[in-house]
Amino acid sequence: MTGSSVPRHPKIEVEVDETLARDLLLEQHPDLADLPLRGRVHGWDNLTWRLGDDLALRFPVRELSAALVVAEQTWLPRLAPMLPVAVPTPVRHGRPGPRYPWPWSVLPWLPGTVAAATDVAGRTAWATELADALAALHVPAPDDAPVNAFRGVPLAARDAVVAARLEDGALPHADALRSAWADGLAAPPYAGTAVWVHGDPHPGNLLAHGTRLGGLIDFGDLCSGDPASDLATAWMTFDERGRAAFVRRARERSGWDDATWRRARAWAAAMVPMLTAHPVEYPLMAAVGRHTAAQVALG
Structure with missing residues (x-):
């Protein structure tokens, strides 16, 4: 790491x-x-x-x-x-x-470089590996799996907090973020079996090792629920090309429907205010937030 x-x-x-x-x-x-x-x-x-x-x-x-x-x-x-x-x-x-x-x-100690510190275009090389890793994780969780009030839950449960954060006019692509959040709320909610959810697979918790995915770290937000909050990494980690490869493999492996991806994009939008909130303390995460906002704005 x-x-x-x-x-x-x-x-x-x-x-x-x-x-x-x-x-x-x-x-x-x-x-x-x-x-x-x-x-x-x-x-x-x-x-x-x-x-x-x-x-x-x-x-x-x-x-x-x-x-x-x-x-x-x-x-x-x-x-x-x-x-x-x-x-x-x-x-x-x-x-x-x-x-x-x-x-x-x-x-x-896992070898590699935090993905947030690597070139975004270069991450496409391991986009399918991340999709495979999350597909392996996104299996039914036991009844005693951890519960997390901030990840894996219905978007409606976070609406009051997220909607208020997205009202900040200083956010990059603020209108697109609000639109993505509204679209996710309008999508059918997750109705499947609660699966294991990493909770935070953004580029700060991914390791790149050359052209490979070297590691998936920081499982502190591990919980069970809707995998859409994990799939938000499609917008947080990749550019359009990498996202297309990630989404294609994730669909092949897990069969997630369009509603899942609408909720995932909404989760990505919801993360931007937190990622950009401390640019001095966490400059890499602030850069991830700006990248995420730009990718959400692309659709």
Whole structure:
């Protein structure tokens, strides 16, 4: 996983510097404590340190995101064998304690570059691989699968929040975003069996490795429901050519109907306000947001 550090996000509640990360290793996984720590990367919900050459440490940075790490620890070992792409299945668990209040994980470090930092046109080379990976994931989920109020749910459940966000006239292609959201709301809702949903397969959570899809990371929003929220990646990740390849393979593999793709485009529109909200802290994500808006405007 390749990324760059960014300024501290204002919603982070607990900072994990090198000293704290090292101390937690000494307390709980002393056989790993001598490995070098480097490349700290802040995400929206988690902070990652690279540990040695082959491992990473993943720490929730706010109470709200602690449950997301627990979901990864619980479900990724079961889901990983189903998927045709590398995923960061936790190899060890960290316990909460007096100095750090939440569970944390030791993960494999996956080689590759965050797709958000790569040329958009070059992503077409692995568009069908991403479609295959999501098709493998989008299978019926068990009754005890996680529930997520923000992903995989009917669009109507998010309408009040999303519609208000899309009223921001400073958004790129604001009229097209509102139109896409309205069209998704008008589409027939998902009536199939609830399937596994990654929850956030945008270009910041995809790894490119040369001309291949190197990994699907950050399963913190994993849940069950409507796969349309995952399929929004067609607009978030690709240009028109890549999107056509992705959609074609996804239809072949899973048979998603036109209503599903209308809802997916609406989900893509809904993500733009969040992606563009912190351009200083998350410049790559802001660029993803602008790209998504432009692609939604194309149809």
